[in-house]
Every structure is written in structure tokens, then in C-alpha cells.
Amino acid sequence: MTRLLREHPPIDVELDAEGRIVAIVWAGRREPVEVCNRWRIDEGWWRQPIARDYVKVVGAHWLALVYLDRIDGTWHLERIYD
């Protein structure tokens, strides 16, 4: 089961020199993570575009799904695997 965080809370991510995610910061917790999968979604380009780069990340405590909103450049947490 995954927890779908309906409000997609914004998060901070730390990137390495190559631009890869190495840590997630959410709700006051910093979690070093490793990327295990990625994909891209482009939706609704003819009305209200949604452009997201999804990244599945795993850390010592979490398995989570985050995404980069390419339109406003913010990172969000969408899902926590539980």
C-alpha cells in the first residue's frame, strides 16, 4: 500500500554535482536517498499543462515517490510506500 498525499506537499531536494537526487528534506527530516526509477508525464498541454518528472527514491527509512514540477520548478512528495 502506498500513501497518496493528496496535497502533494512541497519538499526540498539535495542534488549532487551531476544533478541527481541524493537527499530529500520533508517535514523537518532529511533523508539521504537513492534514485531507483524515474519517468516523465506531460498532461493537458491543450488546456492547463502538467509537466512532471517523477522520481522514485529509497532511503534508510522511506520508499517514496517525488516529482519535479517542471512548470514552476518545485519538488513535491506525492506518495510514501507503506
Next chain:
Amino acid sequence: MTTHPSDVATALASLRTRWGEAAPRLGGLVPDHPGAVIGTLATVPLPDEQEHPLGVPVRPPDDDGVVRTGFAALDAILGPGGVPRWAGLAVRGDVSSGKTTLALRLAAEAQAAGSIVAYVDLARSLDPVEAVARGVRLEWLVVLEPTSLDEALAMAGALVAGRSADLLIVDLPAERGSRSGSGGSHRAPRESVPGPASSRRRSPSVADRLGRLAALARRADVLLVVLEPPGLPDPVSSAIAAAAGLRLELARRTWIRLGRDVVGQRTEVVVARNRAGPPGRRAELRIIYAEGGDRDACLLREPLLTDAPSLLRSRADHRATPPPPLAASPPPIGPGARVGRPGLRLVPERTARAGRTAVDRRDGHRREPDRSRARRPTGDGPRVGPPARA
């Protein structure tokens, strides 16, 4: 008032034939003793255990008082082969410990036995697609979305008192507080259990209400399940501990990988408390997360799955093993492959031409050549994995 017009009596009789003991009835301890009609708006008196006059049982028919967890290894160590309805269950675990999966499997098993399930989604994180994949029937799932723990307890109490649900799951959100060194901004928690400073004012009341809810659930033969994250204020945590006849502690031990991707986990369950059997027993739950699509067929092939430690690799490993590119379309699988639950037969999808953005005329969505589809998770894995450790 000592006598009742015939229309009142007729209405009551008609209501009783349909709703049984849940119907309003004449007050007083002796059924034929005249008195005021009660139960109109007040809490319905808890019925005795008897069949509905029309033969429709008030409780699910083949329940035998025990709700299976959906994990055979866990059922085996719980004494009566599952969670007794009277017990009250507390499931404690950190994020990604598997407690939500366990709760939904429990809900699915209860529904399969004829129960109606209510889910108090205080955390606002219930995913119905995932729930269906775990076997939950949405048409028999009541979802309560309170704005505070107080409201959650009030709604839950009303539901339990009315005996309209047989299983009540209360999903408590984790306490979220800012810590030093975060370096980033985040949205203020919309909902949380009161923190330590406020607990001195409010938590005793919340704790009392939790205890009352648990007692009411026991009397009403409603199984109360509380998903308990770590970090709850002590009075609340203590109230949960006191109210639960069965307490499970979940801790994830390993991830399960398919190549680089993490597709599942092994979680250890410890029976920390058990009024229906011996405590201290342990079991392993094997939970698989499927994303939907062709790759899910690989989840059935055990040699492809590996257990990975929970520790993160070093930064050096990141440089040595670059992350995957945006996922390309996986190779199509043969027809007829069945993947876990829900077990829909997969047919190779038409793939977009490489290097072009395909406008999928099915729904007008533009998709990149790589896979960009909704996930369709499947169930957890005792059916396909190795025998679980007892």
C-alpha cells in the same frame, strides 16, 4: 407518557422488522413496559446478540469473531488465527513499515467475510486505487475525513454506536515538527496529533476519548484498528496501548529489488501484546509494490528479485552507478501472463515511435516515447514468495 397511539406502535413494529435491534424501541428494561420511545436521536441501545427476525444477521455471517489479516504467517501466530473482534488492534510502525498495507489487507479480508469497513482518514492519504489493488471493495468502504482528532473520535464514536460498520480503522497522522538543519521550507502540517506543549492541555481528554471509543467498540463487537505512527504524545500512545488487546510492531528489514528499482519490502511483525494468545511471536510479511504495466510480470519471477539492505549506498556508489535514464518502454511480454492481483491479463501495449511525442488519441494525452502510465499496483506477496518466516 404511558400509552402510545397505534400509529406509533405500528411504525415501531415496521421499523423493527426491517432493522432489528438497531430500531428505536420502547424504553425501560422490560420490553413490554410502557415508556417513552427512545433511540430516535440518541445513541441506539446496543443490541443483544440475536439474529434479525427476518434471518438477516446483524453481524457478518461467516466471521466467527475473528478477522484474518491477509497474511497467513501473521494469522498463524495470533492465536485464534486472526484478530478477534473484541481485541482492538494497534499497529505501530514508522513510515514505510507496511502498516498501511496490513490495514488494507485486514479491511479486504473483513469485507470478504461480509463486513462493512470504515476508514478514518485523518492523514488524508488513502489511495483508493491502491486499496482496490489490495482487495478492498470501495462500495463497502466508508471514508471519514475529519479535520481534527477530536472530530475523528466523535465521528468514530457515532459510527460504532450505530453498529453500521464492523471494522473501524483510525489512521493517525505522524507528528510533524520542524527540526534543525533542514535547510528548506515545507508546508506547515495541516493536521497532527497535538504536540507535547499542548498535550498537557488536550491530550488527557483525547486519551480518555480513545479509551471510551475502544470500550464502545468492544461492546458493539466492532473491531477497532489504530494505525499508530511513532512520536505520538505519551498520553495518546498510552491510551492506545491500554485499549488495544493486540498490539503489533512493524519494522521493515529489507527492501526487495528488481534490478535497481525497489519493488517491495520484508517487514518483521512482532506481537508486542496479545490478550488472545502468547505475545512475543514474530512473523515476516513480504509486501510487493507493483507499478502496473508490462514490467509487473517480472515480479512473479523469484530469481529476478533480490533482497537489499536498508542502508543507503555511499555517494561514491552514486557516481559509480549512474541512475537510470527516463525509463524506456519495457519489452513487451507475451499474452496470457498474469500478475498477482488483480490479475488482469496483460497484452503488449502499442509503443510510441521513438524520438517523437505521440498524441494518444484515446484520451488526447501527449506522452513521451517512454512509459508514462498510471501505476497499477498489485497485491502483496505471500502467494508468490518463499514461505514466510514464522
Next chain:
Amino acid sequence: MALGSAHRLAPEATFLDPDLAADTAAIERALDVLAAFSPGVAGATDPADPAFGLLEVQVDGLERLWGPEAVLAGRLAAALAGILPGGPRVGIAGTRFAATTAAGLAVAPDRPWIVEPGGEAAFLASLPVALLTPDPDIRARLTRFGLRRIGAVAALPRSSLVARFGIEGERIHARANGREIAAFRPRRAPERLVLGLGLEPPIEDLEPLRFVLHRVAGALAEQLLARGAAAGRAELRLVLDPAFARRGTPTALAVEQRFPEPTAEAAAIERLLLARLEREPPPAAVARIELELTEVAPATGQQLALFVPQAARAAQLGWQLARLALAFGEDRIGRLELTDPEAPLPEARWRRLPIGSGSEGGFRPLVPETASTGSVEGAAR
């Protein structure tokens, strides 16, 4: 099809302008004629309705009156022959979907297509999947999955269809397996039930008001029961006594409440209305109470077509949740429904159905049907 295309296809044909009023009148007369055969008759009377032209008749228990089903079908067709142009085609089966499909396969009014009891799934198995749903997207997806016959869909697990197609998947599975999922709602004659009582002296507290409401609801419920009917909605009108009220207090209060399901249960009606009054108490003493029950229709009884234990308690659950919704807010309680499980964005995969509106959010064991799956004339069951 454009008229020019039709001319090219059938140059010898005569094309008439539509006369919607005449068509509607014909259907109404047809329904009246069918009502002489069975108390359970239904059909769309709006020419814009996709099901316009489809007439449904419940034939259970009519054998003793009209003979075997084949004979009954002949009688129905003969009765409608002078009313409906071209004569009706008749199909008889155990579910509405199967009967409609069978009517579509009937080739002539005197040759009804009758599906043996319990044989609905076998009858449907070899038919194309396009019949299962009017949704073109779902039809296309079924075809892409290699599912071309209804029998192939019937063989799939219910949960997989729900996971793919949401609530429509549930309907598709039920139809393919010859299970009824939609309540038969007979054609109803508009009817109102209203009862009012003056209160002297005017009542200020809710408790005595409850007692009066109990009497009024009970009396109206008895009328419903006597007619074998149920009401879907209540309107409670209170005339307020302005004598000791604050300036600006309205002189009347109207409460409209839809029920989770049509009912003739006085206590259930009373409890729901009182819950509304508790949430919004009258601002002044009540001098007159008037209760009107509307949307009255023949009671269909408890539907247990899904044969699941929960179905028997659905009504009770619906009523209690309606009261909870009144107490805590309709946005706090609901259930969830999958709409498009395969949508790329999670927010597009499901929706929330609030409780208490008595419509989609109500807990019912049966799923409301969508538009008819085909344009079949004269289907009868």
C-alpha cells in the same frame, strides 16, 4: 448519418421529418397499454433520451394471467402493433441488459427471443463486447486487450475490471455474467402526500416538536405503506410565531431533505428531519408544521441482487451516514469511486462521493445504470 448518405444507401426509401411530439405520445400510449399486463412497466418518454423506444416490462409471476412467456410476448407485441410503427421486437431474459440485447436480436414481432432462466451468461458469451458499454473509450480498450466477446470479459476477475475501468468495470462484469445490477424502477405516476398540523400554543423546544413530527410522519408513512409506495424526498415547512421573535426573524422555515433511498419508514424519515432541525434549529416558536413527501414511487423492496451480506445492511448504513453527514458536514463522510484507474495523474483516477445527498453517495447494493447499451425497440422482461 446525414440525409444525403441515407439517400445514397437507400434511394427507394421515403424519409419523413421527425415528429417528436407524436413519438412521445406513442410511447406514452404504449406504456399505458403495457401497464394493463404488468404493474412493473418502465420506459423513457423523452425523445432525447438514448433509451427512447426501449420499453421494459416485469413479467415475473404473469404466467398464470397471460400464459407462458412466448404467449405473453405475442400478446404484448399484438397490443403494441397499432401503436408503435413497424411492430416491437421482444426479448425476454433474467436481466435488463440480457433482455435488451435479446430484443435487439429478435428479427420480427412474432418471433421473440427468449433466454432460458439462468442462461443469460451463455446467451451473451458469443456476442461482441461493444454491447457491454456505451463508452467508446472503454470499448476501444477492451478491444485492445484482445477481448472481443462478452464471454471473454465474463471470465475475468471482477477486481481486475474494477481496477481498470472503475465503477463501469463493475457494471461490465455484472452484465457479462448475467447478473442484474440496476434496480428496476417502474414508471411512476406523480403523487404528493402532505399533512399539516397547527400547534397551539406554538412550540419552542425540539423535543415536543419531535413528537408532533413523529405523528405526522407516521400518518404519511401509513399512506405510503397502504399504497405499496415509497418516498424519495421530504419537505418540512414550519410556520413560525413572530410574537416573541427578534426583529428580522423569518416567519417560515423550509427544510428539504432527500433520503438515501426511497422509504416508507416513518421513524427513518423523522430521524433524518430531526437531525436537520438539530443542526439548524428554528429561530422562533413553531406555530404550524407541514410535512410533504414527494418523489413517490412504487416501492421496489430490498434489492439483494448482489447476494453479498453487506447488501442487507446497506439501507441502515445509508441512513446512519446521512445523519452523520448532517451532524458533521457532508464533506466529512463519503465513499470513493474509481473513475479512470489508468490515468497518469493520481488526482484523475478517482473521485469522492459525498454521503447524504441520497444520490450517488448513498450506500446502495446496486450500481445505477448508465445510458442504454443499444437502441433496441420493444424489449420486454
